[in-house]
Amino acid sequence: MNRTWNSARALLLAVVLGLSLVHGGPASGAFRAAIAVRDVTPQKLLPVSGGVGPSAPVTRQIGQLTVRALVLENGGTRVAICSTDFLGFPGVLCDRVRGRAPGIPAQNILIGATHNHSAPDCYGFPDRSGKTGADLDYLDSICVKLAEAINEAVDRLQPARVKIATGKAQGKIAYNYYAEKLYDPRCDVIQVLNADGAPMATLINYACHPEVIGPGQGILCPDFVGPLYDRIHERKAGTGIFMNGALGGMVTADCRGPDGKDIQTWDECVRIGRLLADEALRIIAEVPAQENPALFCGSTTIEFPVENAVLRLVVSLSPLGFQLSDKGTIATQVNVVNLGSAQILTIPGEALPNIGYYLKRKMHGRHNLLFGLTNDAFGYLLTKEDWNSFERYDYITRTCLGEKTGEIFIEKALAFVNTCPRPAALQNR
Numbered sequence: 358m359n360r361t362w363n364s365a366r367a368l369l370l371a372v373v374l375g376l377s378l379v380h381g382g383p384a385s386g387a388f389r390a391a392i393a394v395r396d397v398t399p400q401k402l403l404p405v406s407g408g409v410g411p412s413a414p415v416t417r418q419i420g421q422l423t424v425r426a427l428v429l430e431n432g433g434t435r436v437a438i439c440s441t442d443f444l445g446f447p448g449v450l451c452d453r454v455r456g457r458a459p460g461i462p463a464q465n466i467l468i469g470a471t472h473n474h475s476a477p478d479c480y481g482f483p484d485r486s487g488k489t490g491a492d493l494d495y496l497d498s499i500c501v502k503l504a505e506a507i508n509e510a511v512d513r514l515q516p517a518r519v520k521i522a523t524g525k526a527q528g529k530i531a532y533n534y535y536a537e538k539l540y541d542p543r544c545d546v547i548q549v550l551n552a553d554g555a556p557m558a559t560l561i562n563y564a565c566h567p568e569v570i571g572p573g574q575g576i577l578c579p580d581f582v583g584p585l586y587d588r589i590h591e592r593k594a595g596t597g598i599f600m601n602g603a604l605g606g607m608v609t610a611d612c613r614g615p616d617g618k619d620i621q622t623w624d625e626c627v628r629i630g631r632l633l634a635d636e637a638l639r640i641i642a643e644v645p646a647q648e649n650p651a652l653f654c655g656s657t658t659i660e661f662p663v664e665n666a667v668l669r670l671v672v673s674l675s676p677l678g679f680q681l682s683d684k685g686t687i688a689t690q691v692n693v694v695n696l697g698s699a700q701i702l703t704i705p706g707e708a709l710p711n712i713g714y715y716l717k718r719k720m721h722g723r724h725n726l727l728f729g730l731t732n733d734a735f736g737y738l739l740t741k742e743d744w745n746s747f748e749r750y751d752y753i754t755r756t757c758l759g760e761k762t763g764e765i766f767i768e769k770a771l772a773f774v775n776t777c778p779r780p781a782a783l784q785n786r
Contacts, residue, residue: 388431389516391509393425395502397423405475406444406480408474409668426438426439426507429549430514430652431650432651435465436465436466437458439467439469442470442582445470445730447679460511468503469728469729469730470601471601472730475570480734481671517549517557518554519650521545521696522641522644526543527636531563535750540710544640545563546640549595550646558598561598561633561637562728564608564713564727564729580626581630588635589634600729600731601728601730603709603729606707647698651695652694657690659688661758661759662686664685664758689732695722697781699726701727702727706737716771721780736756739762740767741763
């Protein structure tokens with residue numbers, strides 16, 4: 358009888374352990390991680406999008422477009438941080454991906470865009486006749502492949518540690534086109550190590566438009582982010598993943614030549630991508646690893662009035678199925694993630710640098726990261742004081758949801774940050 362009872366108990370234990378793996382990870386709470394990548398370069402040359410309006414035709418391709426998923430897990434919490442090589446990745450597409458990735462709660466899947474200006478349209482921007490050049494089959498294939506990457510990373514989770522660092526990226530990488538020094542030079546780096554201490558993934562969080570090539574040269578490419586990824590791999594720092602920051606108004610790649618004119622070549626993409634990768638690896642190099650870092654993920658919904666007539670037209674004519682409420686608002690998911698000594702806040706668009714500085718100052722991590730253009734990409738977020746106030750900001754005013762978009766986001770996002778636990782590594786400070 359004892360033997361029968363012991364066998365039954367062993368079987369029950371195996372079932373319970375199996376269920377715990379399916380529904381959120383190992384009971385031990387040990388930190389695990391994995392990363393996976395999919396190539397999403399279109400098989401035929403599709404036109405590329407550099408902003409609101411019709412796409413531009415292309416005649417050639419350089420490099421590959423990819424989607425990347427970094428999955429983290431600890432204490433029953435599982436989070437996916439995803440990056441896509443596009444101008445933006447709207448929430449309606451994010452939801453398609455989440456519906457195909459059952460191993461992670463939908464609200465714990467964060468999907469950002471590098472803000473590449475040389476890739477196909479993911480919004481369905483209408484032209485003057487109301488038609489769109491977006492390839493809907495291609496967009497669906499991106500969603501499928503990103504979900505595949507998430508699911509693969511879940512299947513490959515393994516024991517890991519993290520290194521986290523913040524430092525100023527030196528050299529000719531970025532500047533603000535509107536006001537040269539008005540940008541955040543800080544580069545935040547999260548490096549995931551395997552059990553042997555070898556890098557599995559290097560996440561770089563830095564605010565800069567990848568628009569060296571831009572949409573007007575007939576080239577489909579990942580801009581400087583592609584060479585950045587190549588450099589991370591070349592230096593044996595694992596798989597790279599780039600998450601943009603508060604890059605609005607206009608923090609762009611510093612590809613200016615001696616004559617002040619932009620050098621819009623692939624060689625310049627390589628120079629900037631390699632330099633940013635090298636700086637990130639310099640910043641993270643001597644940082645000690647955090648063993649078994651605590652992990653938290655919270656989500657909330659923020660609604661914004663869509664007061665901008667141009668963006669209302671995009672919402673109404675796009676074939677992607679954007680949803681406006683009866684009040685004329687659009688809703689989006691915003692996340693707070695704590696990882697070890699770091700706190701991450703997602704931004705559904707391009708926040709101006711002053712907003713970025715303020716948010717970081719009010720957050721609670723030793724390292725405060727802002728993931729711009731994540732979970733949505735609604736255009737620019739600027740304060741009511743800047744909105745339509747002077748000629749220099751005319752364009753970003755025309756591509757902002759409304760006068761109070763920035764104010765609404767700051768108030769709601771920081772209120773949510775303050776309801777979330779502080780990073781566990783800092784709770785006793």
